[in-house]
Amino acid sequence: MPRAIISPSVLASDFGQLTAECKRMIKGGAEWLHMADPLSLIHAIHERKMKAGVAISPDTPSTAITDEVGEAADMLLVMTVYPGRGGQKFLERCVPKVAELRVRFPDKDIEVDGGVGPKTVDVCAEAGSNVIVAGTAIFNAPEPEQVIALLKRTVNDAQAKISSK
Numbered sequence: 001m002p003r004a005i006i007s008p009s010v011l012a013s014d015f016g017q018l019t020a021e022c023k024r025m026i027k028g029g030a031e032w033l034h035m036a037d038p039l040s041l042i043h044a045i046h047e048r049k050m051k052a053g054v055a056i057s058p059d060t061p062s063t064a065i066t067d068e069v070g071e072a073a074d075m076l077l078v079m080t081v082y083p084g085r086g087g088q089k090f091l092e093r094c095v096p097k098v099a100e101l102r103v104r105f106p107d108k109d110i111e112v113d114g115g116v117g118p119k120t121v122d123v124c125a126e127a128g129s130n131v132i133v134a135g136t137a138i139f140n141a142p143e144p145e146q147v148i149a150l151l152k153r154t155v156n157d158a159q160a161k162i163s164s165k
């Protein structure tokens, strides 16, 4: 006999406390959580006067972000490591996805996250990423401001080159 499964829809949750809200539901007996389709979720987030980003994991193709979803989102994130912890090795094979998204969304904030620092930022910036998440490279640097300045300069130089084409 099929058993009862209750799946609270996160569309009705407090998006500012999403992790806590999910934990609350699991503690309350929910086994599944219902995630709305990305477009509905983005609209619901915007209705609550917040910005919405869409992230793709290393094994997800850029085409998973449809034109409609990409246009609606405020930011697109290409993960360059598997999400979960800092200090992982940068996965260069993810970089072409940045370039593909930059072609489709010329004015969107496109972020990279994972293993990004002075040695790996160039390829990300050249591909069109303008938002850089860097944990280890910044926090473990003796002079974080120098790393931040370098990352910023690399992105700005690459953007200037891209827009002059």
Ligand SMILES: O=C(CO)[C@H](O)[C@H](O)COP(=O)(O)O
Pocket: 081, 082, 083, 084, 085, 086, 087, 088, 113, 114, 115, 116, 133, 134, 135, 136, 137
């Ligand atoms: O979200 C993350 C992993 O899920 C981290 O922010 C990301 O990996 C950045 O850390 P690092 O720059 O040390 O790789």
